[in-house]
């Protein structure tokens with residue numbers, strides 16, 4: 001470890017800097033931007049791809065969407081283990097990014113309807129091919145995006161020396177902005193691409209382009225990351241800390257069980273039963289981690305609600321009117337409200353709201369913020385329920401026909417006037433109609449129709465589904481509350497987890513945090529399946545009520561939590577060990593310590609000088 005720290009010190013001192021930041025982090029930041037563009041861009045149109053391309057119903061589309069998201073947040077554990085114990089972060093990012101890019105390409109190919117459209121009628125003839133290919137693609141994407149997730153931010157953090165604490169903090173803020181910048185751009189762009197018509201034999205909604213551009217961005221992300229290769233500090237794998245933690249916990253439990261008889265004196269904490277075999281410092285660190293993990297138990301419920309933006313809320317938007325006058329918003333584009341609000345709310349919260357609360361003499365601790373965040377998410381679902389009731393009322397009087405007998409047209413986006421061509425051999429005729437957002441029509445084509453004559457008059461139509469009348473702007477309040485909740489819950493939660501984690505287990509807690517997201521997405525499936533509520537608004541109310549209950553439980557747990565300073569606790573343990581080990585110190589170790597101290601002092605001096613010059 002000493003040698004590694006010395007090497008890092010030398011490496012960082014010799015590496016190129018721009019405005020006090022290592023040049024290497026620019027490649028990492030650009031890589032993150034492109035990767036998040038790729039991920040969120042694909043995710044934005046995913047539920048509509050299931051519904052309109054693969055022809056799945058709302059429930060199946062929602063279930064598969066959440067299974068995919070859950071998988072994306074389960075694989076970080078795998079990525080962290082591979083990186084820490086085997087490949088190191090750099091190689092893990094490279095290899096898994098390749099898997100990720102292949103997955104994105106598979107998705108893009110799966111959305112080309114012409115591949116199996118043998119009769120050239122615009123619909124794929126072998127749906128199994130498209131389903132299987134897209135499922136394989138999604139699996140590879142989940143493996144890639146989840147696997148690299150705990151590595152990229154930590155790899156960026158590794159590029160800074162101990163004397164660059166301020167720069168490292170700025171890097172993490174910029175990193176979060178890049179995530180949301182990439183997400184914002186892609187959720188604007190991919191729905192536009194999806195709404196285009198493309199195809200070789202027949203023109204259909206262009207899901208292949210909507211998945212193809214994210215695939216290209218993932219390749220760009222990989223190339224950018226590789227270009228920076230020579231500039232990175234690549235820490236060696238530290239060993240499987242997660243494995244050590246599990247083994248130590250396992251030993252504590254089995255040892256406790258072996259000594260269950262009353263003749264053995266009880267110990268203060270059940271983890272103390274591991275002392276017979278494991279280092280006291282490791283046990284203390286595990287205790288810190290377990291304390292935080294216990295607090296995590298209610299957290300998945302927040303994600304259960306949060307991640308329905310991409311599924312239920314997007315499907316809700318398809319039944320709303322997206323005509324904003326100058327622009328027409330696609331249902332999946334409504335998701336951009338989230339990153340837009342994140343980019344505005346994070347600075348407002350940090351520089352206005354939190355300082356103001358502090359000025360009022362209130363101690364708004366991280367756990368209190370997270371509780372408020374949960375409450376806001378529940379409020380968002382109450383808003384979603386109100387909007388749903390409004391939509392249901394507006395669509396109550398509609399009559400549905402059996403549409404299969406006739407030509408059925410779903411103008412999915414607003415079409416002011418569309419023209420259709422009927423063709424038979426050399427003869428053709430055209431007719432035009434006006435359509436509203438989300439409406440559906442059946443046209444009756446008389447068998448006596450002679451092509452070449454005026455179709456406009458001969459073809460009659462019936463409106464099966466009226467145009468959507470509830471405006472998409474009504475979704476803004478629910479997006480506002482869920483995003484304000486995200487800022488208070490997610491941003492604070494990440495910071496809390498980092499500050500309460502022991503130095504060598506920050507990645508373990510990061511993986512634990514991401515696991516709460518995965519479990520949250522599985523809860524969507526379970527609740528939706530078990531409850532099977534006939535009305536969508538009642539499902540929204542159910543989710544809001546569940547989160548409210550969980551919020552109360554969490555606030556009680558938070559009340560009893562005592563904040564700790566892991567560095568101080570670790571230092572105390574190290575001091576104790578240091579006292580015991582004094583005799584064992586040999587010349588070599590002293591020499592190494594001396595060298596490292598001199599080295600660190602020198603970098604501190606340079607940092608101090610740098611500060612003075614700036615002042």
Ligand SMILES: C[C@H](N)C(=O)N[C@@H](CC(=O)O)C(=O)O
Pocket residue numbers: 036179180183338339342486
């Ligand atoms: C775009 C979201 N607002 C966001 O910031 N997402 C983060 C955190 C997460 O959900 O995992 C990200 O994509 O890393």
